[in-house]
Amino acid sequence: MSSSLFQAELRTGQDVVxxxxxGRHIAQSLGFDGQDxxxxxxxxxxxxxxxxxxxxxxxxxxxxxxxxxxxxVRVRASAFNEGLVVGSTPETLRPGPALAPAQRLMDxxxxxxxxxxxxxxxxAQRLPQLSPMPQALESLKAxxxxxRRSSAADELQKQNADLLRILDELQARKAEVDRLNRxxxxxxxxxxxxxxxxxxxxxxxRRASDMKTRFISNVSHELRTPISSVLNLSRLMLDRxxxxxxxxxxxxxxxxxxxxxxxxxxxxxxxxxxKIESGRSEVLCTRFSVADLFGALRGMLxxxxxxxxxxxxxxxxxxxxxxxxxxxxLSQILRxxxxxxxxxxxxxxxxxxxxxxxxxxxxxxVRDTGVGIAPGDQERIFEEFVQVEGPHQQGVKGTGLGLPLxxxxxxxxxxxxxxxxxxxxxxxxxxxxxxxxxQRPGAAGEEGGDSQELERDTPxxxxxxxxxxxxxxxxxLQRLLxxxxxxxxxxxxxxxxxxxxxxxxxxxxxLDLSLPGMDGFEVLEALRxxxxxxxxxxxxxTSRSLTEQERGRLLPHAVGILSKSGLTRDVALDLLQKALxxx
Numbered sequence: 088m089s090s091s092l093f094q095a096e097l098r099t100g101q102d103v104v105x106x107x108x109x110g111r112h113i114a115q116s117l118g119f120d121g122q123d124x125x126x127x128x129x130x131x132x133x134x135x136x137x138x139x140x141x142x143x144x145x146x147x148x149x150x151x152x153x154x155x156x157x158x159x160v161r162v163r164a165s166a167f168n169e170g171l172v173v174g175s176t177p178e179t180l181r182p183g184p185a186l187a188p189a190q191r192l193m194d195x196x197x198x199x200x201x202x203x204x205x206x207x208x209x210x211a212q213r214l215p216q217l218s219p220m221p222q223a224l225e226s227l228k229a230x231x232x233x234x235r236r237s238s239a240a241d242e243l244q245k246q247n248a249d250l251l252r253i254l255d256e257l258q259a260r261k262a263e264v265d266r267l268n269r270x271x272x273x274x275x276x277x278x279x280x281x282x283x284x285x286x287x288x289x290x291x292x293r294r295a296s297d298m299k300t301r302f303i304s305n306v307s308h309e310l311r312t313p314i315s316s317v318l319n320l321s322r323l324m325l326d327r328x329x330x331x332x333x334x335x336x337x338x339x340x341x342x343x344x345x346x347x348x349x350x351x352x353x354x355x356x357x358x359x360x361x362k363i364e365s366g367r368s369e370v371l372c373t374r375f376s377v378a379d380l381f382g383a384l385r386g387m388l389x390x391x392x393x394x395x396x397x398x399x400x401x402x403x404x405x406x407x408x409x410x411x412x413x414x415x416x417l418s419q420i421l422r423x424x425x426x427x428x429x430x431x432x433x434x435x436x437x438x439x440x441x442x443x444x445x446x447x448x449x450x451x452x453v454r455d456t457g458v459g460i461a462p463g464d465q466e467r468i469f470e471e472f473v474q475v476e477g478p479h480q481q482g483v484k485g486t487g488l489g490l491p492l493x494x495x496x497x498x499x500x501x502x503x504x505x506x507x508x509x510x511x512x513x514x515x516x517x518x519x520x521x522x523x524x525x526q527r528p529g530a531a532g533e534e535g536g537d538s539q540e541l542e543r544d545t546p547x548x549x550x551x552x553x554x555x556x557x558x559x560x561x562x563x564l565q566r567l568l569x570x571x572x573x574x575x576x577x578x579x580x581x582x583x584x585x586x587x588x589x590x591x592x593x594x595x596x597x598l599d600l601s602l603p604g605m606d607g608f609e610v611l612e613a614l615r616x617x618x619x620x621x622x623x624x625x626x627x628x629t630s631r632s633l634t635e636q637e638r639g640r641l642l643p644h645a646v647g648i649l650s651k652s653g654l655t656r657d658v659a660l661d662l663l664q665k666a667l668x669x670x
Contacts, residue, residue, distance in 0.1 A: 097144035138164035315651035432457035554584030581605030624666035
């Protein structure tokens with residue numbers, strides 16, 4: 088059911104203007120908002136202009152009740168308008184490109200033929216509210232009739248007002264966009280400045296980290312020599328080489344030795360960390376089985392048990408293939424993990440096991456029944472010098488370097504170190520390493536018996552020259568190697584050592600590498616250049632951790648290498664006897 092509101096002929100441009108005016112007034116009366124009023128008036132104006140172009144058109148405004156309350160605008164126009172229609176049959180007939188604006192502005196545009204040469208266009212827009220009362224409709228119809236003769240100037244004035252309002256809105260939006268652009272530019276400048284500052288901070292942190300690594304490496308290296316001297320001197324005293332000790336003296340020396348060993352362990356950990364951080368730590372691959380590794384660890388770690396009620400169990404590694412990696416570093420990881428587990432487990436067991444892991448890896452697990460670790464502390468324990476505070480720490484000493492070092496070593500071996508734990512329920516550490524670690528070409532190998540045989544002149548048969556700038560180290564070597572058939576001469580620098588070697592041609596030379604001015608490498612090369620000293624056997628005596636390249640430089644020209652750390656009389660005597668007995 089529909090009710091006609093207003094109709095008019097479309098012949099001139101004035102009719103088109105009046106039609107737009109009526110359409111807007113009707114839309115306002117039916118409750119459409121200002122934006123919809125403009126849309127409806129514009130669509131009607133476009134269609135009315137087309138209808139008035141070629142022939143006398145007709146327009147009618149209706150209120151449609153079914154199926155939904157709508158404003159219906161029915162326009163009769165000539166079919167000869169260009170672009171008005173596409174298709175010629177009822178099946179193919181559809182609105183042409185000229186009606187595209189009206190289609191975008193109205194809810195529905197319907198086109199059908201209305202006799203020969205005529206088309207009927209229907210534009211529909213759903214009402215925003217219920218249909219007006221009959222009295223309101225009659226009032227609207229009367230008002231439209233009164234406005235039929237209104238001038239086009241009123242409509243133009245309203246259009247101008249609409250345009251001015253739209254321009255004001257556009258200017259306001261443009262001003263807002265300009266303000267936002269200025270804020271974005273200021274923000275971008277701030278972000279760029281912040282990035283520059285962050286880069287400077289990052290570079291400063293990198294420099295600080297490098298300085299820390301160099302400091303730790305240098306200081307730790309310098310500490311190794313006196314600590315080695317303390318340990319070796321205490322060993323001399325405990326071996327009663329210079330006479331017996333009273334019970335109280337032996338107890339005091341044992342305390343000295345125990346404290347020295349703890350300090351040496353700390354220094355070794357610091358040096359290992361510094362090497363890994365600086366990228367100088369090398370992986371020395373050997374082939375070994377997990378069963379052999381567990382066998383060596385079993386005897387080494389059982390004496391570490393702090394509580395009698397704790398058992399140390401190694402599961403049999405059935406079915407695991409042979410490993411090709413650095414056995415010493417892997418053993419160091421497991422020693423640290425087991426040592427920690429034994430410290431914080433008062434009853435129960437510490438169990439060590441191994442299983443195949445993903446991507447050709449082997450996962451070693453150390454599970455304990457100890458105090459456990461809170462979730463919030465499970466990452467902190469891998470930070471350097473960090474120890475979780477609590478009653479479990481009473482009586483347990485440590486530096487906080489074992490776990491950080493173990494994680495770095497696991498990563499160096501191509502794996503990772505993780506932990507699973509709950510307070511009061513124990514902990515399980517998983518150390519995954521690559522099963523077959525391939526070292527870079529040319530860097531694998533260990534020192535062997537490749538030393539070339541050296542011809543000898545006729546040096547002093549039993550004189551040994553010690554070249555070392557450390558007085559304690561020189562004294563310690565003489566005490567360890569004390570023999571009635573041996574004579575010792577000392578030199579505190581490389582230059583003095585070369586002079587004495589050329590003058591006396593000793594039977595053997597004990598050479599330190601860290602010498603002032605001319606270091607041990609240069610002294611060894613100078614000895615081999617001179618015909619008079621070329622054939623004297625040289626034993627390297629050093630506290631340095633030698634790289635594979637350094638060993639490669641030394642071993643072809645030296646009988647062997649004695650480490651100041653953990654030096655024993657038997658090892659020193661065996662190596663010296665080898666040097667003295669060479670043809």
